[in-house]
Amino acid sequence: METSVEMVGSVAVVAVSGSIDALTAPELAAAINQQIEEGHTNLVADLAGVEYTSSAGLRVLLGAVKETRSRGGDLRLAGIRPDVKKVLDLSGFTSILKHYPDRGSAVDSYGG
Amino acid sequence: MPSKKRIALVIGSGSVKCAAALGLMRVLEREGISVDMYVGCSGGSLYAALLALGTPVEAIAEMSAALWTRDLTARPNRRALLQALVPALVKFDARFSLRDDRLVNRRLEEVYGGHRFEEAKTPLYITATDFMTAEMVVLSQGALFPAIRASMAIPLIFPAWELDGRMLVDGYLSDPLPVGVAIREGADVILAMGFEAAYQSRLSTLARYVFQFTSVMSNNLLTANFAFHNLAHHSEVLLLVPEFEQKVGLFDTEKIPYVIEVGEKAMEKQLPYLRQLLAA
Numbered sequence: 001m002e003t004s005v006e007m008v009g010s011v012a013v014v015a016v017s018g019s020i021d022a023l024t025a026p027e028l029a030a031a032i033n034q035q036i037e038e039g040h041t042n043l044v045a046d047l048a049g050v051e052y053t054s055s056a057g058l059r060v061l062l063g064a065v066k067e068t069r070s071r072g073g074d075l076r077l078a079g080i081r082p083d084v085k086k087v088l089d090l091s092g093f094t095s096i097l098k099h100y101p102d103r104g105s106a107v108d109s110y111g112g
Numbered sequence: 113m114p115s116k117k118r119i120a121l122v123i124g125s126g127s128v129k130c131a132a133a134l135g136l137m138r139v140l141e142r143e144g145i146s147v148d149m150y151v152g153c154s155g156g157s158l159y160a161a162l163l164a165l166g167t168p169v170e171a172i173a174e175m176s177a178a179l180w181t182r183d184l185t186a187r188p189n190r191r192a193l194l195q196a197l198v199p200a201l202v203k204f205d206a207r208f209s210l211r212d213d214r215l216v217n218r219r220l221e222e223v224y225g226g227h228r229f230e231e232a233k234t235p236l237y238i239t240a241t242d243f244m245t246a247e248m249v250v251l252s253q254g255a256l257f258p259a260i261r262a263s264m265a266i267p268l269i270f271p272a273w274e275l276d277g278r279m280l281v282d283g284y285l286s287d288p289l290p291v292g293v294a295i296r297e298g299a300d301v302i303l304a305m306g307f308e309a310a311y312q313s314r315l316s317t318l319a320r321y322v323f324q325f326t327s328v329m330s331n332n333l334l335t336a337n338f339a340f341h342n343l344a345h346h347s348e349v350l351l352l353v354p355e356f357e358q359k360v361g362l363f364d365t366e367k368i369p370y371v372i373e374v375g376e377k378a379m380e381k382q383l384p385y386l387r388q389l390l391a392a
Contacts, residue, residue: 021389022348022392023388023389023392052385054349054350055348058342058343062343090306090334090339090353091335091342092336
């Protein structure tokens, strides 16, 4: 798994590629937590490059969304592939997280 | 040296689609990966039980094709109409069903009769639902036939099954994919093979209407329970929801080879990660 971060205005976009699973989840958690610690609480996780996520990966996303919301921000998802969307749907995640077809619309959802 | 992770296979409700678990097992056997416990619900209990008894995959495929045929529900329960119309006169009770269950009981007896949980080579848990209290009932000892019969007592179709003073119905009513049982029994890596109930293309008959109604309920129940278990587990839950391009109906036993193939593909897709996980 690889991550990269880009600031678009006040929104931190964390682009992820590969698999989010028990072996890679700590790395993703560290990347997201760093942004939160730096005060970037309006986050977008761009999942366009993610082909697989397991329960351990989902727990990282949940931890991040709770942390950002408790600080007045949010974590929104972008570009979810169909296979990953299926897992997110069956795990109830799409009922609690806002998600958008691409990173542009996810960033725009914060209203500039 | 990594510590040995306990692997559970949970097979959810899904009638003939549950045969996909045999495809999953083919992959695990090929890879030399053994399962430490089986959990089965409804149709999944048919397969979980035989796997736990150590029956070879190919034999299970043949046995289930012979067991689960369309004629299981062909014979109506002639008392049902009278029970519905004059419940006080013709005793209406929790055993109400539209279909006669003698054939299904006979078929289940032929395969599972005489076998007990205690004979299983791998620990086995079968789930049913207490119809009077809504509780999930986890069966893990005693005779296999009543446990399986209770686990697949689809309301309205087959009568509830009384066991130890409880009126039991299909396990899918409490949890269509009982991952929680594997968590409670100490599994680390959980292979959760679940199936979403199909929706009707047309609501043109009462039967279709009822199936649609129950599919909506059970699919939402599947999501709600899985969401909780997925987050509560300390290790990994690998969700395997086989994608069927062909329609697989309740009694399409002739499609079992296809269903197994789809299950095999679903497992192969997750195999590289499973290998890494077990080696970590």
